[in-house]
Amino acid sequence: MRERPTLRSVALKANVSIATVSKVVNGIAAGVSEATRKEVEAAIEELGYRPNRVGRSLRSQRHQAVGLAIVDPSPRFLADPFTTNLVAGLCNQLNTNGFGLLLYGVMPGKLSESSLIRQSEVDAICLNPSGTRDEREAAMELVSGLGQPLVVFQDRPVQNLQDVCFVRQDDAGGAELLANEVMKRPRRRAVMVIADIPWPAVENRVAGFRKVFEARGVQLDLVTCDETDSQAISSGIAGYLDDHGVPDVIVGQNDQIAIACIDILTARGLEVPRDVAVTGYNAFPFTGLSRPALATVRSRAYDVGVTAASAILERLENGRFRQREYVLPLELVPGNSAP
Amino acid sequence: MRERPTLRSVALKANVSIATVSKVVNGIAAGVSEATRKEVEAAIEELGYRPNRVGRSLRSQRHQAVGLAIVDPSPRFLADPFTTNLVAGLCNQLNTNGFGLLLYGVMPGKLSESSLIRQSEVDAICLNPSGTRDEREAAMELVSGLGQPLVVFQDRPVQNLQDVCFVRQDDAGGAELLANEVMKRPRRRAVMVIADIPWPAVENRVAGFRKVFEARGVQLDLVTCDETDSQAISSGIAGYLDDHGVPDVIVGQNDQIAIACIDILTARGLEVPRDVAVTGYNAFPFTGLSRPALATVRSRAYDVGVTAASAILERLENGRFRQREYVLPLELVPGNSAP
DNA sequence: CTGAAAGCGCTAACAG
């Protein structure tokens, strides 16, 4: 294996100084004659020179990379399709603009030990927080204290932080859309089935449902369950049905949970939506699987990622975030599961 | 915002040389008295010093980071649950050992333009290739030519490459398990529904099915379709049914496709598995949704990621990969959709 | 138009 060529080896080969090579590499037109440029380019080609990003970073203090910390109690932190699509959007938009994405999955409370935090080698950090609002704010403050631009996903803005941008889809608005859909028929009692981990987006959905249901005099109960497998969801909802009887509406925190709910209702001889209306949340391109088709909202996770990347790129360019907050509107996906 | 402290500022504060601080930071016991160590640690604490990874990298030529290139024609390259779980396993195992994961989604043929390739800042590269075998081999050679340790996912080994490790689940073996399950009843004709993008893992599955079916005198047809949405899958399989009639068995390239197949069969008044047996592939923790429950194999995607990370860590430690190939065995998930 | 040189933050060899 030959040594990797450096500016110096190229300079040697082309009989010029490394400063000249640097100019050519960086496409700096001023101060290089066409003739030398050609020669240098030939040497670069011949040696197969590729610039060393580390040397460049050390000098320029820019790393062409963005860090993403996903705070999640599950080691399979990427299992959730929302996260998955967000990462894809972020990564694509970054890659397209010559930036890399440094991915970290971190357990709640372990953020300060993560090497993303302990050693900086990125131009900006993205944070996908989970936990209670207090825990999330603590995480935001920790990362913000690093003095790097920060993008926070899915959470509501915090006042006292500098150089931070909040990007999320309009989860409360999406919930209102679904609630209004459901309310096309008269209802008395609704149940929302949520995971036992507090997620900011879910808080917003609860708020959206509550707003509409309360205004229409509909009682809203919350049922919490472990969402890691459909078994746990089933027993969670089954417990509620046994204790409180059958409600008019079941809204799932997401599509997976809603499908599990439809399953157990069907198993008990109930018909959706005749006996119970069911709605999901966060439809993704590949989710036309349930019967009856789920009434849900189309997730903007991918766009959230793209928006964040664009905001970061722009921030790096101009020294500040243009907007402090981006809220992407959601769209109803009508289905046969409601109303 | 205060300047970020460096070795120098800590040294100044503690009235020692930067060499001494460096030793303390790196936990080098030899040559530092307990007293100075304490003083230095106090200075580090007070200044909030964190080592700069870039300076360290430049000097030590190690980056504590691994690159992952996912070659996929879809911009939503992370949509596939296999990829998702693989990334999670890889990322967790790497993070746990102080390594970062630099993620790149790249379009087929664009690999050489990717900045992961063009600028090295990682200690090893992982490649998740797609396309024809030729295209995949070209990609492997390209990356291998960088002179960095390389891990290739899901593909069969290539002979002439140095410092490469191949990690995959036993897709052919998994297909044989399913085929044998299906063959518990007599069959004449089977159809495999596959995506129009060639994936190495799918080639292996086809080979596994073919082996068993051929040995038992069962004809195996292939139907190709766009797998990006269930609509396209439905029309693909519908076309086959119209042209060739109903086969005894339909095997899907993955669970999503199999579920779409069950849908369309049911819609046509056919009963699974009475009229047609259906099998899937790559069950993930959250895939108990179809009725009848799908006969499939449990994917080892997460373990593939973990295995790769461990292999890389070991390679970086010892200078060479211990094994050239890791093939993780698959396990049947029996279901009611077959036999 | 071209080159010499300083220095980004760090490690490690070597000198004291």
Add this chain to the structure above:
DNA sequence: CTGTTAGCGCTTTCAG
């Protein structure tokens, strides 16, 4: 036990 120093590869200023 501690400090001095020479770079790692690069960008950029300043002189020629």
